[in-house]
Amino acid sequence: MSRVVETIDVDVPVRVVYDLWATFEDFPQFMEGVEEVRQLDDRHAHWRTKIAGLAREFETEIVERVPGERVAWRTTGESVKHTGTVDLEPLDEARTRVRMTMAFQPTGLAEKAADKLGILDRQVRGDLRRFKRFVEDRGAAADPGG
Template identity: 60%
Template sequence: MSTTVKQTIDVDVPLGAAYDQWTRFEDFPTFMEGVEEVRRTDDRHSHWRTRVAGVRREFDTEIVDRRPGERVAWRTVAGDVRQEGVVSFQSLDEAHTRVRVALEVEPHGMAEKAAHVMGVLDRRVKGDLKRFKSHVEEHAHAPGARRGPVRPGGAARAGAPETGGDTPVRPTPQEAKEAWPLPPPPDDRL
């Protein structure tokens, strides 16, 4: 039984600043409750160390879709945590951005299952987004974010042009289906 959480928050920074700050994964412990460390292991993979309710967990994630200035999608690939998620960014105007998070988590054990039924994960994500809002509004101009695209499946398509920097790369429908177990959300949903 998995749990899906969706939360949205508006931040008082331009879209580029919100996206850049979100892609600084190493900063997650400053605004995500229970996250002790996120260490980037390569361009698409990160190692996480968390402690929630006294239980320490370590797991690895993989970015399965990154569209600069638009969205970042990930999934766990190793460890005892099973989750998939996507965060998307929508410009409201030159100085404001809507940030949407959808997260699907498979709880372990009776305590986690009970916590999920009681909405604990939903409240945690909501709190994390509030702390992200404070964090990004304070640190909106920090350098060092990863902005380049990642294609679903991680490999270049045959015949696809090479891109760099901020050029989004759209996956084919088949690539999106294979690389992202959750159906890609319509633009108006996430």
């Protein structure tokens, strides 16, 4: 299983960052390759992705949710195998460190080749940079005085 760990600091309070990580439907706005996320219930979501031309649909289950601190998930079923966590650390009242850890089991020749080329690492890094812009823009809009 491949593992990626990436960290980024965002200029938004931890509560705003957590609220956005807990709203899966917004993920297509900053996660490249995520076409749709539909919340099924409190703990489950259905995902449609298309990465490097490979379309996938799968479901995830939230296995841990600590408001303001952590969200952890895993896929269910057999088609896609990955787990992830997002850990949040308040740096001060207005800034948060976001640490994303993902583990992924590549299947098939294309995914194994992409894994060896470090494409998942670059994808997660890019997604976090896009998240930073997304959450900072959203945070500024929510706090016109700040």
